[in-house]
Amino acid sequence: MRTGGDTGEDRTVDNSAVDIRGVTKRFGDVVAVDNIDLSIADGEFFAMLGPSGCGKTTTLRMIAGLEFPTEGSLRIFGTEVGTLPPNKRPVNTVFQNYALFPHMNVLDNVGFGLRMQGTGKADARRQAAELIELVQLTGMEQRKPSQLSGGQQQRVALARALVNRPKVLLLDEPLGALDLKLRQEMQTELKSLQRELGVSFVFVTHDQEEALTMSDRIAVMHDGELLQVGSAEELYERPVNRFVADFIGQTNLLDATVLDEDMIVLANGTRVMAPNPHPAGTKVAMSLRPEAIRLGPRGSVPAEHEATSLPGVVAAMTYLGHALVYRVNIDWLELEVRTETVGAQDRLQPGDEVTLWWDRTADWVVPDE
């Protein structure tokens, strides 16, 4: 089912909950979303991840119908919805900061969507009560939103959207306003709720850890462009470019030029082995995750790792309990290296001359964009 580590999507329209083709959104001269293609499968937990202003929220709002695409096609279960108003779409949204109606109690907030669709008052209340039970807020029906905690408001927003049995649920930074502990709880709850309901969740966040923990697939956006769509593993281990490598997790990026399909030349002229698909002469960056790098006294590198090693000098060491983090100076750059904790006498000290090495499969070469 997975499409691999490129932005090209090859799903057919039929089994897609949301299908976006060549969609661009401009606000005046500003291009908020730039010609993106994206398919979200039915029942998928899908995250859109990127720094603020990357176009992820605009994309979500276009799916919701709160913005209309300037160009391109947007389908929900095969039906073109490009300029359909939000009240005509089978999707519902959990808004950032929830946007609960302050003048209505919890019961009427949750029942609102049903009432607007013409459901009778009694029936709407009954269904609303069921959803309130699902999100574990029974007993709070008569409260006004201002009398609820952030976490409770979050649940009301969720119930208010889900009561309409949307085909796709959109969530705009739904956990952003919660404190860390509550956020982690809600992550688990959202995930199990999504599995239970089998509905696609499309989820916008700037928090990569949140996206990695919860999602089946993640779309990384930057400056209105869709850079990569893939599973957490694909994004982490096989990023398509420098931005994704840097944005997902922590990494060391070493500027280099491609020599041939097996070798690259680092910025200071050192040749290292790094199999790559790029033509000779391409400017690239080699991504080395801090935990993928090994560290030992100068000259202690095993023979088989000779081609993937660099000399360096320890600049600093931080003790994290379960891990040690070294800053190692390699001539033109400082690298971060993370190792398991060892006894105090075995730790390397600032000023120690060391050699860094890594597995041939541990590095990843990305175009330097």
Added chain:
Amino acid sequence: MTGSITEPRGVTRRLLQANAWFVYLFFYAPIVLLVIFSFSDSRNVGVWGGFTLDWYGDFAASEPTKDALWASLQIAAVSTVVAVVLGTMAALALERFTFRGKKVFDALLYLPIIIPDVTMAVMMLLFFAEASKLFGFTKGFSTITLSHIAFSISFVSVVVRARIAGTDQRLEEAAMDLYASRWQAFRHVTLPLIMPGILGGALLALTLSLDDVVITQFVTGPGWTTLPVLVFGLIRKGVTPLINAVSVVMLVASTGLVGLSLIAQRLRSDTS
């Protein structure tokens, strides 16, 4: 007394307190006098002749006074309703939408608040004189009501705008996301939320209409005298305690309305 370091002490403190009392005295002494002498059983204002309710009885019995009160109420009711609808619409347009000439419209809308009453009155008079040449209507209820609408709209829209600015526009988006049409979103979400502002604006418009003398006097026609204009006319014939009584009634009514207006604007302010 343990106060903050910025709190005045000693002589300064006593002087400031005296000043405050003086200001209040200056404000309220005339009002107190007015109220006291409206109960005075003497034709001469300012001479206490014992307690009586006769002047209030006279007020209730006098045909011109009752007619004037009725005229005032009719004009106030109609002008308030129209001003509230137009003022609210203007407020929504300015607060929620962008359109060509918005800034100019914005500035022009507040002009009636700044222009002196007399200027406004002369403008209205001129306007109605020219308009009556074209359409041939007589001055009276319609001209007074139109003038009151003209100056009330500004006040209504100021009050309503403040309320709209305090409500989250995303609530309307949320409503539409939950299958409400534009109209339903307005009806079920926006309108209830800005209702305190609308009520406040309405009460303000009502007060302004009931109190206005200058503009009404310029644009009125035969047979249409509002209560404040009547009082103003009576003064020219000599101040009697009847005027005091009428004034007290108007004072109580206006204060009550302004009070209600303030309460309405604060209503549910905890929810926005």
